[in-house]
C-alpha cells in the first residue's frame with residue numbers, strides 16, 4: 370500500500386506491505402512520520418487525494434498512545450464495552466491475560482500505573498483476534514521485566530495466530546531486533562531502508578586504504594557500514610568488524626556520508 374500525506378513542509382510518501390505471519394518494525398527518529406503512517410493506515414486522517422483508508426475495525430487491533438478508555442472505568446466495565454463492540458472479542462483469553470499480568474479488573478484505570486495501562490492496551494489489542502495489529506510504542510513505560518513479558522506475549526500470539534500481521538514501532542531498538550521479521554526505516558517521511566535480515570550488516574572499524582570498500586554503504590569518520598559482513602570476515606581477518614545494531618543502521622543511514 371502507498372501512503373502520501375503533506376503537512377506544510379513535511380511530506381510523507383511511503384510504500385508499506387504487511388505480510389501475514391510477519392512482524393514488521395517501523396523505525397524512525399522523532400518526527401520522521403511513524404504516527405502519520407499509522408494514522409493513514411487506520412483511516413484516522415485522509416491522504417493528499419482526500420482519500421481515507423477504509424478499514425474494518427474488526428480486522429485491526431491497535432495500541433495507540435493517544436487512545437485510551439475513560440480513566441474512571443475499571444477493566445470489568447471495559448470488558449463489557451469490548452464484548453458489545455467486537456464480535457470476535459475473546460473473553461477467556463482476556464481474563465487469562467489479566468491474571469497472567471496480575472492486573473486487577475476492579476481497580477479504576479486512574480489507579481493504574483503507566484506500565485499497567487500499557488499492558489492492558491496490549492491485552493485488549495490481542496484479545497480481538499484481529500488480522501492486523503498496529504502497535505505504536507507498545508512497550509513504552511514498561512520496565513525491562515514487563516517489556517520482556519510483553520514481547521513474549523507477542524511471540525506466543527504469533528505462534529497461535531499464524532495469519533496475523535503486526536506493525537510495531539518502538540524507540541527501544543533491542544526490543545525490535547529479537548522480535549521482528551522485517552524492518553522499515555523511515556526518515557523525513559520516506560522509507561530509506563527495508564530489510565528482512567540485519568545479520569549481514571556490520572561496522573568496519575578503522576578501515577584504511579588497504580581495505581576494499583566497494584561493499585561499504587556509509588561512513589562516519591573511519592568506521593564504515595556494510596551489508597556484506599561475510600565478505601569482510603573472510604577477507605580481512607585483522608579488521609575489527611562489529612555487528613551493526615538497529616541504532617547503528619539508523620545513525621549511519623541518516624548521518625553517514627555515502628561511500
Ligand SMILES: Nc1ncnc2c1ncn2[C@@H]1O[C@H](COP(=O)(O)OP(=O)(O)OP(=O)(O)O)[C@@H](O)[C@H]1O
Pocket residue numbers: 376377379397398399400401402403404405406
Ligand atoms: N496535524 C498535523 N499538522 C501539521 N503537521 C503535523 C501534524 N501531525 C504531524 N505533523 C508533522 O508531521 C511530521 C511527522 O510527525 P509524526 O508525528 O508522524 O512523527 P513520528 O515519527 O511519529 O514522531 P515521534 O517519534 O516524535 O512520535 C512532523 O514534522 C510533524 O510536525
